Amino acid sequence: MSGPSDVLGSMQADGSRLRLQPADVRGRFMNWRRAAFAVLVTFYVAAPFIPVGGHPMIQLDVARRRFYFFGQTFNAQDFWLVLLLTLAFAFGLLLVTAWRGRVWCGWACPQTVFLEGVYRPLERLFDGSREQRLKLDAAPWGASKVLRRVSKFVVFLLVSAAIAHTATALFVSPRELWLMIQEGPGLHLEAFLLTLGFTVVLQFNFWWFREQFCVVLCPYGRLQSVLHDEHSVTVAYREARGEPRGKLVKLGTPDAPQRGDCIDCKRCVVVCPTGIDIRKGLQMECLACTQCIDACDEVMDKVHKPRGLIGFASQAELAGAARKTLRPRVLVYGLLMLVTGGVLVASLALRTPFEANVIRTRGAMPYVVDGDVVRNAFEVHLFNKRPEAATFTVSLRAPDGAQVVVGTPEVHLGSLSDARVPVSVALPLARRPQQVVLVVTDTSSGTVKEVPVRFLGPAQ
Ligand code: SF4
Numbered sequence: 001m002s003g004p005s006d007v008l009g010s011m012q013a014d015g016s017r018l019r020l021q022p023a024d025v026r027g028r029f030m031n032w033r034r035a036a037f038a039v040l041v042t043f044y045v046a047a048p049f050i051p052v053g054g055h056p057m058i059q060l061d062v063a064r065r066r067f068y069f070f071g072q073t074f075n076a077q078d079f080w081l082v083l084l085l086t087l088a089f090a091f092g093l094l095l096v097t098a099w100r101g102r103v104w105c106g107w108a109c110p111q112t113v114f115l116e117g118v119y120r121p122l123e124r125l126f127d128g129s130r131e132q133r134l135k136l137d138a139a140p141w142g143a144s145k146v147l148r149r150v151s152k153f154v155v156f157l158l159v160s161a162a163i164a165h166t167a168t169a170l171f172v173s174p175r176e177l178w179l180m181i182q183e184g185p186g187l188h189l190e191a192f193l194l195t196l197g198f199t200v201v202l203q204f205n206f207w208w209f210r211e212q213f214c215v216v217l218c219p220y221g222r223l224q225s226v227l228h229d230e231h232s233v234t235v236a237y238r239e240a241r242g243e244p245r246g247k248l249v250k251l252g253t254p255d256a257p258q259r260g261d262c263i264d265c266k267r268c269v270v271v272c273p274t275g276i277d278i279r280k281g282l283q284m285e286c287l288a289c290t291q292c293i294d295a296c297d298e299v300m301d302k303v304h305k306p307r308g309l310i311g312f313a314s315q316a317e318l319a320g321a322a323r324k325t326l327r328p329r330v331l332v333y334g335l336l337m338l339v340t341g342g343v344l345v346a347s348l349a350l351r352t353p354f355e356a357n358v359i360r361t362r363g364a365m366p367y368v369v370d371g372d373v374v375r376n377a378f379e380v381h382l383f384n385k386r387p388e389a390a391t392f393t394v395s396l397r398a399p400d401g402a403q404v405v406v407g408t409p410e411v412h413l414g415s416l417s418d419a420r421v422p423v424s425v426a427l428p429l430a431r432r433p434q435q436v437v438l439v440v441t442d443t444s445s446g447t448v449k450e451v452p453v454r455f456l457g458p459a460q
């Protein structure tokens, strides 16, 4: 082992991986994070299983090309709504990052939530505190170490498999998933391979890869340098107060007055999940997890100094300027989030619960002249977008004397089902209008949709 590198907290000086064993930490932020992890682990695991409006709270039903999201149902035609949702979330994330740094990473990202909320506590159960884990890592392989490692690996694997099944449930309904589990992999090879793939990736990630995902792989992490500016509030070490650092000296010792508040205990370093020393300044690997704040506050309490040597501050504040929250990038990201979110909400509010489109058969005659009558034939494509079945009536508003034939005047459609209804309308050649109006009524909600239909015929 060659010791930590100056470049990356999780890398040794010779470029090899430094296996981090962050110390446990207590404090106010940790209490909040534990509560956040409990809520988010429950949410991430339960979302595909909790029914809202008759469908899972979140599910991407690939086979039927439907997306369920908090009671809203989207089909392939609603792709633009899903795009708006994604954009609103992305702009929200940019806004939070420009304002408060990587708080998403340290508090809500599934990588952190599962690592710190599930796997790390399990590891502590098997291997104990940081000191015990480091001792175990350095110990020679023997029966006891093998037994511990194997049992921890098996438990991690079971947890990974459980989370992988949850991930699969995002693509098939919980009922289908249960059926697949009962019927076995032989009958559902694709779903089995998908779940197996998820399990392997999760196990690799949480057993070995861990903070490397945030440090070297995550594209959002790599964007930090362009999303931050000097006014972004991040976790920061108050250098002016802490330096010159030095070991704690007794009051009255000659050099005591020259010392800053940092006693160089390195507690903030050993609790860091990415292994960085925040005293070196803002670094891209900082996840804003706040563990170093809690750790340092605990140290400050012990040495009877004020808390906050490490805390939330912007680079400008550290340099003596006032905090500036409203800045062009914050305003632009906020505006973009509001616009995309607003358009999404308005579109959802105005969304009709069904679609009715007129389709003329390709290749067929657009109209037929039969004596002094001209006839148009077309199909009405009905699509029920509601999460439940509904009945629709189809009729045509046409001038007196029109002969209208609707193939199925009343159509019963299941949730997200569609049907085509043939319609024929004949009008006197001499008195034909420019258009007739198709009227479709959703009998359950009373929603009426009128679709103008161009009436075709020979030039007059
Ligand atoms: S925990 Fe606080 S006192 Fe200890 S090294 Fe870090 S900044 Fe200095």
Ligand code: SF4
Pocket: 235, 268, 271, 272, 273, 274, 275, 276, 277, 278, 285, 286, 287, 288, 289, 290, 291, 292, 293
């Ligand atoms: S420097 Fe502090 S806030 Fe940043 S990742 Fe390390 S412990 Fe978390």
